[in-house]
Amino acid sequence: MRRSHHPEIAEDAKVNWRVIKMLIPYLLEFKARIFIALLCLLATKLASVYLPFVLKDLVDTLDRGRDNATLFVPFALVIAYGVVRLSIVLFAEIRDTLFVKVTERAVRRIGLKVFRHLHQLDLDFHLNRQTGGISRDIDRGTSGVGFLIKFMVFNIVPTLVEIIMVISILWFNYGINFALVTVLAIASYVVFSIYATNKRTQYIRAVNKADSRSNTRAIDSIINYETVKYFSNEEYEAQGYDTQLAEWEQAKLQNRLSLFALNGGQAFIVSLSMTAMLALAAYQVAHQQMTLGDFVLINAFMMQLFIPLNFLGFVYREIKGSLTNIERMFDLTLREPKVQDIPNANDLTVSQGEVTFNKVSFHYHADRPILKDISFTIKAGQKVAIVGESGSGKSTLVKLLFRFYDVNSGNIAIDGQAIDQVTQHSLRKHIGIVPQDTVLFNESLYSNILYGDVEAGEQTVNKAIELSHLSAFVQSLPEGVNTLVGERGLKLSGGEKQRVAIARTIVKNPPILVFDEATSSLDSYSEQAILTAIKEVAQNHTSLVIAHRLSTIVDADNILVLHQGQLIEQGDHQHLLKQQGHYYRMWQLQQSTKENTEEKLND
Template sequence: MRPSSYPDQEVRSINWQAFKLILPYLFEYKKRIAFAMLCLIFTKIASVYLPFILKDIVDSLDANNTDKQNSALMIVPLALVATYGVVRFSIVVFAEIRDTLFGRVTERAIRRIGLKVFRHLHALDLDFHLNRQTGGLSRDIERGTTGINFLMRFMVFNIVPTLLEIVMVVTILFVNYGIWFAAITLTSIISYIAFSVYVTELRTRYVREANQADSSSNTRAIDSLLNYETVKYFTNEEYEAQAYDKHLSVWEQAKIKNRLSLFALNGGQALIIAFAITAMLALAAKEVAAGVMTLGDFVLINAFMMQLFIPLNFLGFVYREIKGSLANIENLFGLLAKKAKVQDVPQAPALSLAELGDNTSSQASIVFDNITFAYNEKRPIIKGISFEIKAGEKVAVVGQSGSGKSTLVKLLFRFYDVDSGAIRINGQDISQVSQHSLRAHIGIVPQDTVLFNDTLFNNVQYGCPTASKEQVLKAIDLAHLSEFIASLPDGLATRVGERGLKLSGGEKQRVAIARTILKNPQILVFDEATSSLDSHSEQAILTAINEVAKNRTSLVIAHRLSTIVDSDNIIVMSHGEIVEQGNHQQLLALQGQYSKMWQLQQS
């Protein structure tokens, strides 16, 4: 039984719109395409001319044998044999030139489309990426780019040349040998194509099921491997294996059905070919016996039939793959059609802030002006919050889990737009400036620092990819990371593993701080940066945080109140609202919620 994750899907018809999507990328190279098409025509002309050379060779040899002419006259068939070799070589040469020219166009188109999709995915909003399935998404991109390559290669190198050859051969047979030869050829080809298309339509469902199972098993495998430690913590290796095998079972069954239907397709195609060639040769043999046709004509007709059906033999495969490629291309361009929920206004200006020098203070002030926000309209998260962070100040936000603290960070980075109200930096509404310039001025040390599977040096340099080695080393030193790196056998060349799993929480936090120092932003955000650290690591991180936050405007989301006692202002949130605010001493004097939290943590 098919798992519920694989609903029955209707067999979709071919959507030729995919061609319209690809053509603009291909027509940038019109001259190259025109020359490739010219080579294609020359290839087919030479290919159709070959059987005529064979006919002349056979007729020459037959005439020499019948008339017992002088052996000196054998020069004629030898010359024809040489011509046959030259024409066959020219077919290969023209085909190779065509493949080289058009292949270059296709590869450039794939490169440009792939890059466009990659950039577009990074431009989509956080909500899209929180709901995506990474494994399935990567397969969609892979199959889409492969589909473009396949579609172009087989349409240009198989379908179009075969159709051109069919028209030429049927015309030649009709003109030279009469309507019956042309009619048998045309009827057999139409029957062959109709049968191939019909059976391939039936087979497409199994191919799609196999692709779905392939994407789902890949998604499951990647998700499980990314969460390797969680699987081990709960000893769920067998559970993961069974879930993975469930997807593979669907793939296996779809492949079995696919293979059986392929047997039916190939058997039916072979039967049509056998009938067609038998009928053509029987008619040709009758004409030869009657003296209407020569032995060379018999060979020519046989050569034409074999030449036509060899490319048609792959028609079922080509049709199915082209149909699948068009669907995959449609999925790929479907990704490009997705619109980000958070978009810049037309001609959005850059956020204007003065550069932050070594001895200058940040001039960035932040105002949250009566903002409201909800991920789901039925459950509001932020309810009319207003507060200000003056230039150079350190403001902390505390509260219970789910009170909306981290949502403020997402709104400041404009991963989401506020439902009402405004966030302003130096009086500039962040919804009216470009997202790139906004985020360029904000640095963050997140609660869960995720690193790339690369070296320590490259992970720190990611904060500013153009930074020199000296600048990177300075940032590492300011983040108190130098001693740790010196203790590693490979030093800065140490690879941190996927998502930085080879490093401890404190070590990853210091890498995040070094990155932020290297970025040198006006505004700093610390999102519970020490919540999961031990006391020793916490003190080391706090020292680094205080140094990097000096002279900068800082927003600190905190769980441990001991880390924010020196804040200029502390905002206490509950259920999306501000219930208290003031400095540490003022809030303790209120004997309110902050005071209770402080006493609870101190005890």
């Protein structure tokens, strides 16, 4: 049975053309550049339209003066033809060079906006996201922005200007018949291109969706490389990836067939139109109604017109695809985070570090309550532990304290300030955490520790390494603190990663500390080393400890016992043992398990 995919972002049948309006503010950053570029654009089109006239005069001069013409006039026209053609290229290059900064800056600004917005979205979104798919959406979207800006401004608009100029010239110089044939040809070409391209949009979407799915599957498998190896499922993963690639292959094939139909239809219209125009011109030359130069001019105009017109078809197809990609990327920016700061929220001010949970209730889904009417206070400088079986809501309390979710009822306060009334940034600045699963960036050990406070100095980092008992480990590494830790810290052991997490928190130096089952997956030796480091770090700090092993929190000032989302007992270790309640039974069970384990080791 294959892994199921997360729900895809809904796609509308029609492309949202309003994304063009959303791009305009990003273009206005360089108004002067755009103005000069547009002047170059206009100069390019005037030169392009004038070029066939130079060719006409050259042909007529040569035709009339075949026997006795001097070499000067045709030679001058040849020079003029070369100068005009060179000016077309130069103006186009100047235009593109000026505009490249506008395009790239817009791509940069939009990419940064999407990146920032992703970090503003709530934890629930990121728990359900498809990392590979989102990565491709952003990549295709930013590429689409660059394409759209460049070709909308410098291909579609100038081509339309050139079409209008050519039709006007043909009408006034050669009569309405030439203008009508040109209008009919262009109208047929545009209508067919739009119709066929709209039909193709579904295939573009299918290719993108298949591409995102295959990329998501590949990244998901690579990230979980160790799990794949543990269960010898390399072939299973390869078959799953190949299934996604097969869907992509089929979508690409259908896409190519539809492109064949589109290109074939466009080629037929162009060929028929060119034949009709040249036949009409040849007839008039034969009847002395126009010169041979006029025939060459009309031929040049038609070739010159259909080259960008044929390119216009390609541009239109690509713009439709780009709009689809940009629309999907902008869908990300339209997602509103579920947890938001109130208007004009103040920064949290911590003077003591007292944390209060007041009648807090919470659920992820209405039919499954997680926490029910939880109330407790962690006084300044106290160490409070939370224990309970899996699913009792321990880690959820941490998520609520960091305000990854908002409580459904009740409130959480720090030094009397409700956390939903202050900025999330200032709240999280004052809380440090050593999580159960420490995730490190694929950078140096030094960079990962410095991440606690990126403005801290080398002395602070070295002190943190010492306090977290990492010194011996760092000294044993050939490259010391410059050693790369691997993706997600895979090159480090569990205990080493936990000590890096402690060092990172020391660098942050917050008044409130959270330890979320920081030793649950460690061996006894590593656990004792981590506990020693935690005790040293937690001195004079308010500490909240989520614990699985009760032996690690016997020195806590207060122990909260959670059961099925309710706070059923609290007190210090000795007090709870005397009560012989739920905590007492948990303690006896763990002690019994420990004794059995030790007996087996001794046997």
